[in-house]
Amino acid sequence: MRCAICPGSFDPFTLGHLDIVRRTSRLFDRVIVAVMANSEKHNLFSPEERARMIRNATADVPNVEVIAYDGLLSQLCRETGAAAIVKGVRGTQDLEHERMMAVVNHKLTGGEAETLLLFSEPEHLHISSTVVREYLKYGLDCGELLPPEVAGDPALLLKTGRGERR
Ligand code: PNS
DSSP: OOEEEEEEOOTTOOHHHHHHHHHHHHHOSEEEEEEOOOTTOOOSSOHHHHHHHHHHHTTTOTTEEEEEOOSOHHHHHHHHTOSEEEEEEOSHHHHHHHHHHHHHHHHHTTTOOEEEEEEOOGGGTTOOHHHHHHHHHTTOOOGGGSOHHHHTOHHHHHHHTOSOOO
């Protein structure tokens, strides 16, 4: 059984991320979407909130499972026996960063896991979690950037001021 990991901070999970996960699910038997920590970023949503949003957004893809993992990606690859790490790239900036991470992860897995890069669809090139967080901060509607399950998540609605406060 060929297993791939789609790792990311997913803060939150966008339509661009969903497209990459769907395309990966056609190439592998098992796809693990791993919500992880990026030490360069401060997160708006908790790992549990992010994992819930992704679970709801990918509920119709049978070979996808979602976890929150607070460790090294290479360690997760070893634990799951994943043959590939799959990431999306929108342009040269993403590419340069992912190239560096791919080399590190290849080394740390002893060559067991390869990184595969999928090019984002043109309609997703302007979408990023950073843009979504900026929209949320200024109260803009980010419905066009997100799967409906994410846009309607209680934790996200709370950030827009449209959710129930307890
Ligand atoms: O969505 P992002 O922010 O581009 O995802 C980056 C992420 C979370 C995949 C990356 O930061 C990561 O792999 N974090 C886990 C720790 C790790 O393995 N770091 C690389 C080796 S030092």
